[in-house]
Amino acid sequence: MFRNVEIALASLYVTTTGVLIAGIYYVHQILGVEQWGIIAFLSLIMTLVVGGILAKIAITPLREHFHHLERFSKETLHELNLPINTITANVQMLRKSHTDEKSLKRLERIEIAAEMLKERYNELDYMIKKQSEREKIEHFDLREVIEERLVFLRSLYPSVTWDVMIASYVVNCDRIGLGKVIDNLIENGVKYSPKNPIITITLQDNTVSIKDQGIGMDEITLMHIYDRYYQSDSTMAGYGIGLNLVKRYCDRYGIALHISSRINEGTCVKLEFKKKGIVDG
The missing domain is CATH 1.20.120 (Four Helix Bundle (Hemerythrin (Met), subunit A))
Structure with missing residues (x-):
């Protein structure tokens, strides 16, 4: 053809x-x-x-x-x-x-x-x-989405210790896509952590923070994390497209994406929404 x-x-x-x-x-x-x-x-x-x-x-x-x-x-x-x-x-x-x-x-x-x-x-x-x-643009509480995803993820990862502190915050965007973003970031934290990991999730003001205590990343890896199919560890499961999709979603809805990491100390990912909970579609 x-x-x-x-x-x-x-x-x-x-x-x-x-x-x-x-x-x-x-x-x-x-x-x-x-x-x-x-x-x-x-x-x-x-x-x-x-x-x-x-x-x-x-x-x-x-x-x-x-x-x-x-x-x-x-x-x-x-x-x-x-x-x-x-x-x-x-x-x-x-x-x-x-x-x-x-x-x-x-x-x-x-x-x-x-x-x-x-x-x-x-x-x-x-x-x-x-x-x-x-895409279906909805007006919803971000806290509800995080809680919904945690119900599923807790059953999937029973060995994880969850440290969750989330407040209500209303946004206007694609709810299903945002759920996939949350899933991807949490699963990355679990995947690159040692046995019995601790995942810290906070939602304060207009910022969601997902932090792990895993292997972390060096500066070179941080430069390539948004590249499609890039994986810092080829032995890990997956295709290296997750963060690329996360970045595209955040760009689409004007969400500031911040990632900080240190080797053997873990990684912290922050999603900073626009003030007043309004994300333009």
Whole structure:
């Protein structure tokens, strides 16, 4: 498909160049027009018309490809939702008939895995909607979002000690995307911390602070943390795109992102929202 687009674009270039040369020749030699300003203007008009037609022909396959990809993604998400709900429903039923400690622990692990799948489902759904510029701007309390994410993260990371001090603060932005930002920053703190980590989360005035006591970063790493696919430790899980997405979200909604870190002392990430809790969309 992309090969066809390349051929179409090459044809567009050759054809428009040919039309330009032929137009100049026709107006100057055949019609006998000597004013080069008029010749240039008429040639430009002809080139724009032909170029627009050929550009539409060249872009059509690419547009059809993206429409197909978007439709396929939506259908796949719809199909994923059914097994996730089935797993959750059956686990709840099994809890009624299995009450011994060993079975309950197994069911709890299944529930956590299903919840992780559901989170990935929501994330994919959000990314598809974001690509189509259909973000939902909401007016909400930032404290509620942090508490919602902590309910999920506490079950996912039972060995973490959580030091949480959050006050209410109202913002106006994409709630789902902000939840993903909070998830990413907290998960980074856990991932790059030793066993039984301590994660400190505060929300005071217009600033959210997420601090860990992990391995920290040097100055060179701090210079590259927003680069897509960059990872300071290749042995760690992930694809190195998290902070890149966080940075893009913060830029989108005018949130100041501050990261400070020291080797073997930990990292502190701060999200500074605009005063009065208003973030322009």
